[in-house]
Amino acid sequence: MSRDICTVLGPIAKRDTYLGDGMRIILIYDAGIAVKKVCPIMIVCVCNRVSDREIRQHADAGCVSFDELQMATGVATCCGCCDDCAREVFETAQAQAGSRSAASAHRHIPIAAAVPA
Numbered sequence: 001m002s003r004d005i006c007t008v009l010g011p012i013a014k015r016d017t018y019l020g021d022g023m024r025i026i027l028i029y030d031a032g033i034a035v036k037k038v039c040p041i042m043i044v045c046v047c048n049r050v051s052d053r054e055i056r057q058h059a060d061a062g063c064v065s066f067d068e069l070q071m072a073t074g075v076a077t078c079c080g081c082c083d084d085c086a087r088e089v090f091e092t093a094q095a096q097a098g099s100r101s102a103a104s105a106h107r108h109i110p111i112a113a114a115v116p117a
Contacts, residue, residue, distance in 0.1 A: 046081075048078065050073045050075040052089045055073070056089070058090075059090060
């Protein structure tokens with residue numbers, strides 16, 4: 001069973017297809033040209049079955065600390081073997097989420113506040 005997620009960012013469109021066998025296909029359309037990537041989904045925490053994709057989703061949603069991520073997902077709370085890898089994935093995802101939000105902030109056009117008379 002597969003699941004499609006399509007994201008459009010200006011002239012660039014991205015379509016993720018998650019396959020049931022732990023793989024995903026990413027199609028990126030830039031100016032009408034498609035680039036195809038096949039990426040495995042990595043389980044970072046075997047004890048709580050937390051994937052790298054789930055960690056990235058939490059970072060994109062605004063998760064600000066590793067402790068908060070642990071409370072939400074349970075990653076690195078059992079045996080601790082995945083702690084280093086989970087932190088690395090989370091920090092990379094946070095940096096990417098921060099750069100995307102900074103880029104979108106430059107496109108933000110503020111509406112002037114009403115000035116009292």
